[in-house]
Amino acid sequence: MTKLRIGIIGAGGIAQARHIPTLLKNEEVTVEAVYDLNMDAAAAAAGRFNIPKIMNSYQELFGEVEAVVICTPNKYHAEIAIAALHAGVHVLCEKPMALTSMEAESMIEASKVTGKVLSIAFHYRFMKESIAAKKAVDAGDIGNPLVVRVKALRRRKVPGWGVFTNKDLQGGGSLIDYGCHLLDLSLWLIGNPAPTEVTGTSYNALSRVPGQVNQWGAFDHIAFNVDDHVTGYIKFENGTSLLLETSWSNNIKEDVIEEVSISGDKGGLDVFPFSLNYSKHGMLFNSEAAWLPGEDDPSIPQAQNFIDACLGRAEQIVKPEEALQVTQIIEAIYESSDSGKAVAVYTENREGGLLP
Numbered sequence: 193m194t195k196l197r198i199g200i201i202g203a204g205g206i207a208q209a210r211h212i213p214t215l216l217k218n219e220e221v222t223v224e225a226v227y228d229l230n231m232d233a234a235a236a237a238a239g240r241f242n243i244p245k246i247m248n249s250y251q252e253l254f255g256e257v258e259a260v261v262i263c264t265p266n267k268y269h270a271e272i273a274i275a276a277l278h279a280g281v282h283v284l285c286e287k288p289m290a291l292t293s294m295e296a297e298s299m300i301e302a303s304k305v306t307g308k309v310l311s312i313a314f315h316y317r318f319m320k321e322s323i324a325a326k327k328a329v330d331a332g333d334i335g336n337p338l339v340v341r342v343k344a345l346r347r348r349k350v351p352g353w354g355v356f357t358n359k360d361l362q363g364g365g366s367l368i369d370y371g372c373h374l375l376d377l378s379l380w381l382i383g384n385p386a387p388t389e390v391t392g393t394s395y396n397a398l399s400r401v402p403g404q405v406n407q408w409g410a411f412d413h414i415a416f417n418v419d420d421h422v423t424g425y426i427k428f429e430n431g432t433s434l435l436l437e438t439s440w441s442n443n444i445k446e447d448v449i450e451e452v453s454i455s456g457d458k459g460g461l462d463v464f465p466f467s468l469n470y471s472k473h474g475m476l477f478n479s480e481a482a483w484l485p486g487e488d489d490p491s492i493p494q495a496q497n498f499i500d501a502c503l504g505r506a507e508q509i510v511k512p513e514e515a516l517q518v519t520q521i522i523e524a525i526y527e528s529s530d531s532g533k534a535v536a537v538y539t540e541n542r543e544g545g546l547l548p
């Protein structure tokens with residue numbers, strides 16, 4: 193069997209903790225080459241995982257592989273993805289898709305022109321609970337979704353490694369880095385209706401207090417210039433509304449709260465843990481799933497879906513137009529927070545068609 197040759201661009205935390213080990217377990221691929229701006233990081237990853245080739249540039253790497261996983265800081269996602277697609281290489285890009293919706297649109301354009309796969313690593317979609325919730329919504333179990341409540345809250349877990357607190361390189365903080373996962377998941381569950389208006393408020397007061405306890409390593413509280421707590425309210429063209437709260441360092445009792453709950457006109461659901469609530473025979477029911485099929489580690493189906501898409505066996509589950517929508521909403525929340533006004537979301541592409 194000829195194996196799909198995959199390259200890794202950016203050999204830091206997520207490449208080494210998730211993508212490389214997951215790909216190495218898959219018999220249909222080889223991890224052929226690695227490139228990192230920091231040659232020591234590339235050499236460390238190559239040594240640890242027996243990756244045969246360390247490349248001097250991402251352009252050089254494209255000559256060795258059929259697909260890449262982009263694991264660099266957010267600022268470089270668009271540039272590298274577009275270059276890869278034009279070099280005839282399929283792309284799985286880490287989240288968020290890009291810093292801006294304009295960059296994300298250019299990535300989609302490059303994928304359309306080249307016919308190469310472009311997917312974004314929103315791995316929450318591949319969790320067993322998420323797949324169960326998608327089945328229930330698509331089967332009409334909750335009717336038409338009306339209100340979506342999303343919480344992605346961590347207590348004092350600002351990522352202390354990498355460049356997560358650097359706005360130039362990451363585009364923002366808790367919302368673009370963490371909230372994006374549950375925002376993407378909830379949009380997918382309700383069928384990605386077009387957003388029309390967004391209101392948001394972002395804060396970075398928590399992390400600027402000197403001497404704060406942080407469970408995920410030290411960071412410079414003076415240089416910290418990204419959001420650590422964000423609220424948002426999103427209206428969609430079909431009348432659905434979504435309430436979002438996300439934080440890296442919230443003063444909450446719990447270590448982490450991750451909630452997506454949807455109220456429809458027939459029933460409702462919670463994703464984590466997965467439960468359905470509905471009325472039947474004049475009675476009200478709450479039913480928690482006793483068992484769900486699938487992998488405990490969502491990295492495995494995420495990688496498999498990308499491989500299947502590259503080999504032409506399946507469509508990618510995370511479509512780039514859907515990831516663009518996440519970026520549009522994040523951009524609008526930040527804009528609304530800066531301006532203090534509601535922001536109308538631009539949902540037309542350059543040819544005048546609706547996105548997605």
Ligand SMILES: NC(=O)c1ccc[n+]([C@@H]2O[C@H](COP(=O)([O-])OP(=O)(O)OC[C@H]3O[C@@H](n4cnc5c(N)ncnc54)[C@H](O)[C@@H]3O)[C@@H](O)[C@H]2O)c1
Nearest residue numbers: 202203204205206228229230233263264266268286287354
């Ligand atoms: N899906 C998830 O849950 C998840 C979790 C963590 C990180 N991420 C995403 O993965 C990406 C990387 O995060 P990380 O935690 O691995 O960060 P990291 O800092 O640990 O690693 C990033 C690596 O990229 C390298 N790099 C920087 N600029 C580069 C460039 N222009 N070309 C090539 N290499 C470059 C750095 O030297 C570093 O080794 C970010 O986009 C982040 O949002 C996703």
